[in-house]
Amino acid sequence: MTTILNYSESRYYRHTGRAPIVGTTIATLAAWIAVALLGAAYAYIQLYVKLVDILSFLFVAAFAAAMAFTVYGVLKWAKVRNMAVTSLVAISAAILGLYVSWVAWEHALLRQSKVNVGIHEIFQRPIVVWHLARDINTEGTFTMRDRPVKGTELWLAWAFEALAVLGATIALPIMWLRDMAFCESCGHWCHKTQGILRVAYHDEGQLQERMEAKDFDYLLALGLVHLDTPVHVRADLYRCPGCPHTHLLTLSRAAVSYNNKGQRSEKAKKIVDRLWIDQAQAEAVRTLPTRLERSMIEASASGGAPDGSGMSASPPRS
Numbered sequence: 467m468t469t470i471l472n473y474s475e476s477r478y479y480r481h482t483g484r485a486p487i488v489g490t491t492i493a494t495l496a497a498w499i500a501v502a503l504l505g506a507a508y509a510y511i512q513l514y515v516k517l518v519d520i521l522s523f524l525f526v527a528a529f530a531a532a533m534a535f536t537v538y539g540v541l542k543w544a545k546v547r548n549m550a551v552t553s554l555v556a557i558s559a560a561i562l563g564l565y566v567s568w569v570a571w572e573h574a575l576l577r578q579s580k581v582n583v584g585i586h587e588i589f590q591r592p593i594v595v596w597h598l599a600r601d602i603n604t605e606g607t608f609t610m611r612d613r614p615v616k617g618t619e620l621w622l623a624w625a626f627e628a629l630a631v632l633g634a635t636i637a638l639p640i641m642w643l644r645d646m647a648f649c650e651s652c653g654h655w656c657h658k659t660q661g662i663l664r665v666a667y668h669d670e671g672q673l674q675e676r677m678e679a680k681d682f683d684y685l686l687a688l689g690l691v692h693l694d695t696p697v698h699v700r701a702d703l704y705r706c707p708g709c710p711h712t713h714l715l716t717l718s719r720a721a722v723s724y725n726n727k728g729q730r731s732e733k734a735k736k737i738v739d740r741l742w743i744d745q746a747q748a749e750a751v752r753t754l755p756t757r758l759e760r761s762m763i764e765a766s767a768s769g770g771a772p773d774g775s776g777m778s779a780s781p782p783r784s
């Protein structure tokens with residue numbers, strides 16, 4: 467069954483809230499199994515490969531990132547467009563992955579001390595996990611600059627680890643999936659092309675109004691800018707890879723900054739968030755830069771505007 471989307475129904479794309487029941491159930495189970503394996507792997511590496519100082523921080527970050535990508539990957543695979551379901555899976559997977567890492571770690575430590583107890587027995591008793599953690603804390607488990615880390619310092623390290631892992635595993639998949647678009651006509655996630663066009667910053671209300679009126683030549687009038695321009699408007703296009711029905715336009719206020727190593731970073735705040743446009747309109751936006759360049763070449767060929775003043779034509783006033 468195909469549904470042809472009715473563009474007049476709503477101006478902006480929003481997730482339909484659908485979560486296919488079979489796919490979502492499989493994805494949830496897959497996410498739980500995957501994070502449990504990741505948690506166990508993390509614990510054993512922590513225990514058997516003694517990581518110190520900066521490496522242990524990087525290792526926590528790698529574990530947190532792996533957990534986040536796993537949850538994101540399975541939810542995307544299951545085509546979940548429901549943020550409540552996404553949140554539930556992310557939260558449960560985050561807690562499970564961290565908990566399993568503790569269980570596996572304590573189990574391995576007990577075995578090193580010749581205490582034989584099944585890993586499932588520890589898993590079923592969170593209170594035992596807690597008491598063991600308290601005991602381990604008084605002795606310390608790792609050293610930093612040749613000094614054992616224990617007590618409050620170790621509690622802080624564990625708290626940092628828990629916050630990083632839980633925070634990343636919960637927040638990142640929600641953030642990534644919330645910003646995506648799904649084509650309900652044919653059942654594909656849309657491809658996003660970021661920065662298809664960058665134009666001079668201008669009044670946001672007016673920009674939104676013109677975009678809703680599908681007046682894309684207005685962007686041309688604002689003038690193209692280089693991607694290093696400190697504050698400008700960035701246009702992103704979403705396109706369904708499977709059919710010609712879904713095209714969306716997002717405009718953001720992009721703030722560009724450089725750190726002391728000269729690395730560029732861009733913060734984007736949405737002005738127009740996934741506005742429905744049709745195929746012809748998407749094509750019009752995509753070809754705006756070429757059209758502008760062509761008009762500049764023509765202008766300079768006819769002897770006018772050799773200084774490229776066509777780049778900065780003042781926006782039309784309303």
Ligand SMILES: [Zn+2]
Nearest residue numbers: 649652706709
């Ligand atoms: Zn499609």
